[in-house]
Amino acid sequence: MSTGARLVEFVGALRERGIGVGPGETVDAAAAVDVLGLADRGQLREALAATVLRRSGQRAVFDAVFDLYFPAAVGRSEAASPPASTVEELREDLVRALAEGDEEALRALAASGVDAFGRYGSFGEAGQGGDGGSGGGGRGLSGWSAHQTLSAVRPDALLARVLAAMRQSSPGAGALGAALAEGEARARLATFREQVQAEARRRTAELRGRDRIARHAVPPQLDLVSFTSATREQLAQLRRTVRPLSRKLATRLAARRRRAGRGQIDLRRTVRRSLATGGVPLRPVLRRRRPGRPELVLLCDLSGSVAGFAQFTLLLMRALGDQFSKVRSFAFVGLTDEVTELVAAGEAEPDELATRILRTARLTRWGMSSDYGESLGTFIEGWPDAVGPRTSVLILGDARTNGADPNLAALRRIAERARHVHWLNPEPEALWGTGDSAALRYARIVPMHECRNARQLAQLVAELAP
Amino acid sequence: MEQPLFGSVDEVVERLAGAGYLASTAVATTVFLADRLGKPLLVEGPAGVGKTELARALAAATGSALVRLQCYEGIDESRALYEWNHAKQLLRITAARDEHWQDTRDDVFSEEFLLSRPLLTAIRNAEPTVLLIDETDKADVEMEGLLLEVLGDFQVTVPELGTITATRRPFVLLTSNATRELSEALKRRCLFLHLDFPEPELERDIVTLQVPGLDQRLTESLVRVVGALRGMDLRKAPSIAETVDWARTLLALGAEVLDEQVVHSTLGVLLKYQSDHRKAAAELRLDRVLGSATP
Numbered sequence: 001m002s003t004g005a006r007l008v009e010f011v012g013a014l015r016e017r018g019i020g021v022g023p024g025e026t027v028d029a030a031a032a033v034d035v036l037g038l039a040d041r042g043q044l045r046e047a048l049a050a051t052v053l054r055r056s057g058q059r060a061v062f063d064a065v066f067d068l069y070f071p072a073a074v075g076r077s078e079a080a081s082p083p084a085s086t087v088e089e090l091r092e093d094l095v096r097a098l099a100e101g102d103e104e105a106l107r108a109l110a111a112s113g114v115d116a117f118g119r120y121g122s123f124g125e126a127g128q129g130g131d132g133g134s135g136g137g138g139r140g141l142s143g144w145s146a147h148q149t150l151s152a153v154r155p156d157a158l159l160a161r162v163l164a165a166m167r168q169s170s171p172g173a174g175a176l177g178a179a180l181a182e183g184e185a186r187a188r189l190a191t192f193r194e195q196v197q198a199e200a201r202r203r204t205a206e207l208r209g210r211d212r213i214a215r216h217a218v219p220p221q222l223d224l225v226s227f228t229s230a231t232r233e234q235l236a237q238l239r240r241t242v243r244p245l246s247r248k249l250a251t252r253l254a255a256r257r258r259r260a261g262r263g264q265i266d267l268r269r270t271v272r273r274s275l276a277t278g279g280v281p282l283r284p285v286l287r288r289r290r291p292g293r294p295e296l297v298l299l300c301d302l303s304g305s306v307a308g309f310a311q312f313t314l315l316l317m318r319a320l321g322d323q324f325s326k327v328r329s330f331a332f333v334g335l336t337d338e339v340t341e342l343v344a345a346g347e348a349e350p351d352e353l354a355t356r357i358l359r360t361a362r363l364t365r366w367g368m369s370s371d372y373g374e375s376l377g378t379f380i381e382g383w384p385d386a387v388g389p390r391t392s393v394l395i396l397g398d399a400r401t402n403g404a405d406p407n408l409a410a411l412r413r414i415a416e417r418a419r420h421v422h423w424l425n426p427e428p429e430a431l432w433g434t435g436d437s438a439a440l441r442y443a444r445i446v447p448m449h450e451c452r453n454a455r456q457l458a459q460l461v462a463e464l465a466p
Numbered sequence: 467m468e469q470p471l472f473g474s475v476d477e478v479v480e481r482l483a484g485a486g487y488l489a490s491t492a493v494a495t496t497v498f499l500a501d502r503l504g505k506p507l508l509v510e511g512p513a514g515v516g517k518t519e520l521a522r523a524l525a526a527a528t529g530s531a532l533v534r535l536q537c538y539e540g541i542d543e544s545r546a547l548y549e550w551n552h553a554k555q556l557l558r559i560t561a562a563r564d565e566h567w568q569d570t571r572d573d574v575f576s577e578e579f580l581l582s583r584p585l586l587t588a589i590r591n592a593e594p595t596v597l598l599i600d601e602t603d604k605a606d607v608e609m610e611g612l613l614l615e616v617l618g619d620f621q622v623t624v625p626e627l628g629t630i631t632a633t634r635r636p637f638v639l640l641t642s643n644a645t646r647e648l649s650e651a652l653k654r655r656c657l658f659l660h661l662d663f664p665e666p667e668l669e670r671d672i673v674t675l676q677v678p679g680l681d682q683r684l685t686e687s688l689v690r691v692v693g694a695l696r697g698m699d700l701r702k703a704p705s706i707a708e709t710v711d712w713a714r715t716l717l718a719l720g721a722e723v724l725d726e727q728v729v730h731s732t733l734g735v736l737l738k739y740q741s742d743h744r745k746a747a748a749e750l751r752l753d754r755v756l757g758s759a760t761p
Contacts, residue, residue: 024654028503035502036475036495043475046495050657056510056644059660175751176691176726183694183749240699244644251646255606278556 003033010069013214014052017061018224021052028052041072057222064218067198068205075206087117087152095158098188099165106188110195118149118200143207146193146200153196155189162189223454227309227426228398235308238454239315245458246319252462253323293325294392294419299379301397302363303333303370307354309426310396313457314343314353317394323465328386331357332375334364336382372399372438373407380410387414392464393421395446399432399439406438411445422464424451471501471528471594471637487516487523488671496659497524506617506638508602508653511661514705517641520661521598524637530594533636535584537605543612547622549581575626585616588636595636602652603642610652613640617655664706666693672706677713687724688713691750695736698749704736711735726752 007030011021028051036047045066053062090113097105121142166181205213219225222241225234266287274281298317300310314329321327331339339357346353357363379386387393393414399406415421425432425439429450432439439448451457472478478494489497497520500507509517525532535546543549555574562570582590588597599613616622620632640656642648664672670689673680680688688709696703704712712735721728730752737743746752 022654028505028657031503032499035499040475042491043495046492047499049492050496050499050659053658053660054650054653055647055658056660174725176724176729179749179751180687180690180694183697184690187697243701248644248646255646277552 003038004030006069007033009210010048010065011052013065013069013211014062016215017065017218018221019053019058019061025052025054041070044070061218061221064198064201065214067202068210068214068218071202071205073202090116090153091155091158094153094155094192095161095165098155098158098162098185098192099169101184101188103191106192107195110192110199113153114144114146114149114196114199114203117152118144118146118196118203120145120148143204144200146197149196149200150193155192159185159189223458225454226452227312227454228305228452230308235312238312241454242312242315242319245454246316249320249458249461249465250323253465293323295326295388295390296324296328297386297391297393297418298327298329299336299393299395300329300331301333301370301372301375302331302354302357303368306396306398306426309451311354312454313394313396313424314339315346316457316461318343320461320465330379330383330386331361332363332370332379333358333368334366334371334374335362336375336379337361337363338383369402370397370400371404372397372401372442373405373410376407376410376414380413387417389417389419391418393418394464395421395423396426397423398425398427398437399423399442399448400436401438403436406441408441408445411442415446420464421446422460423448424457424460425449426451428452472498474498481527482523485523485526486675487519487527488668488675489520490664490668492659493520493661496657500657501637503657504635506640506656507659508640508642508648508656509659509661510642510644512663512703512705513643514707515661515663516706517661518598518600521596521639521641524639525596528594528596528637530596530637531591532596532598533584533588533591534598534600536600537602537609539604539606541605541609545583546585546609546612547583547616548586548624549583550575551579551581555579577627580624580627586622586630588638589616589620589622589632590630591636592633594634597636597638599638599640601643602640602648603645607649610649614651614655617652663696663703666690669693669706669709673710673713676710677717680713680717681722684716684721684724685713688716691724691729692736694750695746698745700737700742700745701739702737702742708736726750 007026011026011029014021029048032047032051033044036043038044045063048066049059049062053059090109093105094109097109119142162185163178163181166185167178170177201213201217204217222234222237225238230238264287266285269285270281270283273283273285277283296317298314300314301307302310310331317327317329327340328338329340329343330336339361342357342360343353346356411421423442423446425448427437427439427450431437432443432448433441442448449456449460451460472481475491475494475498478498479489482489482494482497496507499505509520511517521534522532524530558574558579559570562573584597588595602610602613617638620635621629623629663669666689669692670685673685673689674682677685692704692709692712712732715732715735716724716728719728719732729750730747733743733746733752737746
C-alpha cells in the first residue's frame with residue numbers, strides 16, 4: 001500500500017474518533033512526510049501530529065491510532081525476545097524494569113507478555129499471526145487480549161515488591177524518598193498497562209483489520225466520553241479538566257459581556273481619546289453597562305449512574321462561582337437536601353464528593369432509586385426562599401422516576417418563580433420518554449437539553465450563562 | 467523560494483542547543499517542518515514551558531532579528547500593523563501654510579509619517595526575521611482576522627502607499643495559553659505544537675545547563691520531586707522556569723541533599739498557592755517528619 005493511501009486511511013480513522021481533519025491538513029501531512037521521509041518513526045509521529053492535530057487533548061487518541069496505522073513491528077515484536085516461559089519469570093523481570101523505570105524494557109515485557117498469555121480463540125492450523133490478509137471464517141473470535149494478559153501477569157500486585165527493590169537500590173531515603181518512589185512506581189505501572197493494551201490492539205489489528213480495531217478499541221477523546229458510561233478513571237481525568245475548562249468558559253463569558261456593552265456615550269473618555277486625533281472625536285467611547293449577575297441554584301440527581309455527571313457539573317459550577325452572585329447546590333435521590341457547604345469543602349478533594357454527599361446529607365427515606373416527584377416537592381417546601389425572580393435554576397438528572405408520580409405541579413411552581421429554569425439530561429435524546437422516563441413531560445414545562453459529555457456541557461454553559 | 471534555515475532535524479537540535487535551548491524530538495521536528503513548508507507555527511501549552519524562549523533561541527540560532535508582538539485584550543491594527551503619526555502630520559500641515567494642498571497631501575502620507583508596528587516591521591525586514599506573536603489567545607477575535615490576512619500572503623496593504631509584500635518570509639511563531647479556542651481558520655494555516663512539561667531526562671539536562679554548579683545527584687532528586695508535584699492535582703503545577711529557580715535557590719542555600727526539611731522550607735519557590743502547599747506537603751509526607759522533629 002502506498003504511503004498516500006495509508007495516510008488517507010489514517011486520517012479517516014481519526015475523523016471517526018471525532019478529530020476533524022480537513023483535506024488541506026492531509027495534504028500538509030503528505031508534504032511533511034515528503035520532506036522528512038519515513039526513516040525515523042518518532043519524527044514521523046511528531047510531523048503528523050503537527051500537521052493534523054489542532055488542539056491539545058487530542059494527542060492520546062492520535063497516538064493510539066498512529067500505532068495501529070504505522071506500527072513499529074509486524075507480527076511478534078522483535079523487542080519481545082527472549083520469550084518468557086513462565087508467568088513468574090516475566091513478573092521477576094517486570095519488577096526489575098519497574099524499579100529502574102526502564103521504559104524500553106517495559107515495552108519489551110509488554111510485548112512478550114501479550115505474546116505469551118494474551119492469545120485467545122482458535123487460530124486455525126496455519127494462522128500464526130503475521131500475514132493476516134488471507135483469513136478464514138473461523139478467525140472471527142480470535143485475537144490478543146490485554147485483559148487476559150493483565151490478569152495473568154497481575155502487575156498491580158507487584159507494587160510492594162517494586163517498592164522494596166527501589167528501597168534497596170537507594171538506601172537511606174526518608175519518608176520523602178518513599179513517597180516519591182511510590183508515586184513513580186504507580187505511574188510506571190499505569191504506563192505498563194497502557195503498553196500492554198497498545199500491543200494487544202496492534203496484534204489484533206493485524207488479524208482483523210485496522211479499521212475495525214481503530215473504531216472499537218481506541219478509547220474516545222475525553223470530552224466526548226459519555227457521562228453515564230464513563231469509567232472511574234475517566235471520571236477522575238474529567239475532574240482534572242474542571243479548572244482549565246472553567247477558565248476558558250469565564251473568558252468566553254467575559255468577552256461576550258464586553259461586546260454587549262452598548263449604550264450612551266461616555267463623554268469624559270471620548271474627549272480623552274480625541275486628543276490623539278487633534279481634538280476631533282473620531283471614535284466615540286460608549287459607557288459600559290454593569291452586568292447583572294444572577295443567582296444560580298443547582299438541583300442534582302445523585303442516584304446511581306447519573307452521579308458522575310452531577311458531580312462533574314457541581315464542581316464546574318463551583319469553579320465558575322465568580323460569574324454568579326451566589327451559587328446554591330441541592331442534591332436529591334428520594335428527598336432534597338442542601339449541599340452547598342459540602343461542595344465548597346469538596347473542592348480540595350473532589351474524588352469522593354458524591355460518596356461524601358450521600359453519607360452526610362439526608363437524601364433518601366429508603367433505597368437508592370430516585371423519586372423526582374417527592375424530591376421536587378421537598379425542595380419547594382423546604383427552601384421556599386431559594387428560588388426568586390433573580391434566580392436561574394439548573395436541574396440535572398435523567399428524569400427517570402422509577403414509576404412514581406413525576407409531580408409536574410412542583411416543577412411548574414419552580415418555573416413560575418425563577419427567572420430561568422433549564423434541565424440538563426445526560427441521556428441521549430432518543431431515549432427520552434422511553435420506559436419510566438418522564439423527560440418529555442418535564443420538557444413541556446421547562447426547556448430540556450441533552451448533555452451527554454463534557455463538550456456538550458461546556459457549550460450549554462456558554463449559551464445559558466449570562 | 468529562499469534558502470531554508472535548517473538542513474535536517476538533527477541540525478535543528480544541534481543549533482538550538484547552541485543557543486541554550488534543549489529541544490525534544492517534537493519541537494525539533496515541528497520547527498524543521500515549519501521552516502521547510504513555510505508555515506507559521508502555533509505553540510500551545512501551559513505557562514512556563516518555554517514557548518517564548520523557543521522563539522528567542524530560534525532567532526539566536528539562525529542569526530535572525532526577533533520581532534515581538536505581545537497580544538492583549540483590545541489590541542488593534544494600529545498597535546499590530548501600522549499607524550499614521552497624526553501629531554507629526556498636523557505639524558507638517560501647519561508648517562506648510564502657503565503650499566498647495568495637493569503637495570501637502572501627497573507628502574503627509576509618505577514613509578516619513580508611517581509608524582511601523584511589529585507585523586509591518588517583520589514583513590518589511592529584508593534580513594532573516596523571527597516574528598513572535600505572543601499570547602495570541604489574549605487578543606480579540608477580530609485580531610485573528612487581521613492575522614489571517616497577514617500570515618496568509620505575507621503582505622500588507624496601506625491604502626495611501628500601496629501593497630507591501632515581504633521580500634523575505636519571516637519565520638512566524640504564535641503562542642497561546644489556551645484560555646480560549648483560537649478560530650479554526652487561523653489554526654488551519656499553522657502547524658500545531660503542543661508543548662508540555664518535559665520528560666525527566668530532558669528537564670535534568672535543562673537544569674544542568676542553566677545551573678551548572680548544582681550537584682548531579684541533587685539535580686536528579688530535584689527533578690523527581692518536581693515530577694511528583696506535577697502528577698498531583700494542583701491549581702498551578704510548577705513550570706520549567708520554577709524548577710530552574712528552585713535549583714538556584716538550593717545552590718544558594720548550599721543544600722547537600724534534598725530531605726524533607728529542605729523541601730518544606732523552599733517549597734514556596736515552586737508552588738504559589740496555599741492550598742497547593744498543603745496538598746503537596748500531605749502527599750509527599752513532609753508534615754509527619756517535621757511534626758516529630760519540632761517538639
